[in-house]
Amino acid sequence: MPSFAKSNLADSAEYKKILQITEQTIQQFIPDKRTAIFELKLLNGSSPHYQVNTTESAAAKQFSQLLVENHIPRTKIAINLLPDSSVEGKVTGIVNLSVANLRVEPSNQSELATQILLGTQVDLLQRKDGYYRVRTPEGYIAWVSESSITPKSATQLEAWQISSKVIVTADFGHAYTQPDEQSLRISDLVMGDILTMLDASNDFVHVSYPDGRIGYINSKLVLPFDKWLGTRRLTAENVIKTAETMMGLPYLWGGTSVKGVDCSGFTKTAFYMNGLVIPRDASQQVLAGQPIDILSGGTLDIKKAIQNLQPGDLLFFASGTDRPPTARVTHVALYLGNGEFIHAAGSVQINSLLPEASNYGALDTRTLIAARRYIGQDDSALQPLAEHPYYNTGKK
Incomplete structure (x- = not known):
């Protein structure tokens, strides 16, 4: 903290106005702080000076205008547009x-x-x-x-981007310094990893890492990326098949790989391996796709849910029981059909919405507040891998 007293800063009318302008800008331009940045930082010094970091040029422009309108010296606040120097x-x-x-x-x-x-x-x-x-x-x-x-x-x-690539389709694997699994390992590999392919023999693929390391991977663990991408079919059967290969994986907060997944990392991976990039978190995933009616009077209607849901739909839950449909979503699961769903909760497991089922998920069912369908939907938040610029190989 700078040498001036924190209490003096808190009592400063100018500081309060800057905070107000910052919040006003955030509300207008930053609907989700996970996908856009606007942050005010206090810089060290003998008097208040600030820096704003933001990814949004429109927000920076509006913030600057508000400073002028409120007679706050522009020289006191440096605006740093990201990416920066x-x-x-x-x-x-x-x-x-x-x-x-x-x-x-x-x-x-x-x-x-x-x-x-x-x-x-x-x-x-x-x-x-x-x-x-x-x-x-x-x-x-x-x-x-x-x-x-x-x-x-x-x-x-x-x-x-234009190099030939391979994608790891096995759950786990390794790359080696020689085309020999007894040679020194270069790294571990997991499902979904992508490397540049230099050449291939019957048993091994010669690959290059983004940082220039060279290695060999057992050809049984990978497929040419373009070939793999051309075979992706976004069907309920395929998404569920991928999801079920992750049964028993440990829950890991923030996890999105077969080393460990959280609930939305699990659904994200199931769709990604079938050619669709979806939002990261459950509270973002619930905003995409087609809403499915599963409620009556604001609470879960099991009969209606079973009737309207289709395999491959996503189920969304709130924290705590008997929450209203407007409650913040904190958990997501993939619907399998016949009242069952698969999700990451402790580990990846299958539970049921039906009270009479032996795997009835009592707590989860009581907190179910929404459902969405991704398969067959045209939504800008759901991006086909083949059309995504970050995965486009540049080949025609």
Whole structure:
């Protein structure tokens, strides 16, 4: 904290006005702080000076205008539009770990926000204390260790985008220094990881990592990315089949891989492996797709739900029992049919909406407040992998 007293700052009419303008700008331009940034920082010094970090140019423009209208000296507040100069002109990076951890703040002790997989393209917004602030393909913004990311210039990114790639389709695997599984390992691999393919023999694929490491992967663990993508069919059967391969995985807050998943990371992975990029969190996922009527008088109607739901639909739950439909969504599950659903709760498991079922999910059923259908829906929040610019190979 600067040398001036915190109490003096709190009592400052100017400071209160700046906070008010900041909040006004956030309400107007930042509907979701997970996907857009507008933050006011107090800088060290002998008198109040501030910095605004934001991803939204329209918000920065409006904020500046409000400062003028409220007679606050513009010189007291530096506006830093992201991406900023700290990324040194390289505004794109590629993940180079099998699973990279994204955190709320640039610190290993900070809460895990989400994860991203090897070969995923991200926007680089800011660099600080050994971390990059990045934006993921679904728009989620968080901090990741520099060692997890390889920054790319525009030329390097184009070369990576048009290169031949493979995707890991097995749950787990490893890359080796030689085409021999007894040779030294380079890294572990998980389902969904993407690497550049250099060449292939009958038994091994010769691959390159985003950071230039070279290795060999058993060909049984991977498929050519373009071939794999061409076979994706977004059907309930396929999404459920992928989901069921994750049965028993441990729950991990922020997890989005077969190493561990949270509830929305589980549904995200099930759809991703079938060619659809969906929003990250349950409270974001409930805003996409087609609403399905499962309530009567604001509470769950089991008979109506069973009648209207289809396999592959998503079920959304609130925290606490008997919550209104307007309650904040905190959990999501994938509907299987016949009243059953699969979800990550402690571990990935199957429960039922039906009280007479042996696997009845009593607590979950009492907190079910919404359902959505993604399959067959045209929604800008649901992005086909084949059309997503972060996964587009650039090949025709």
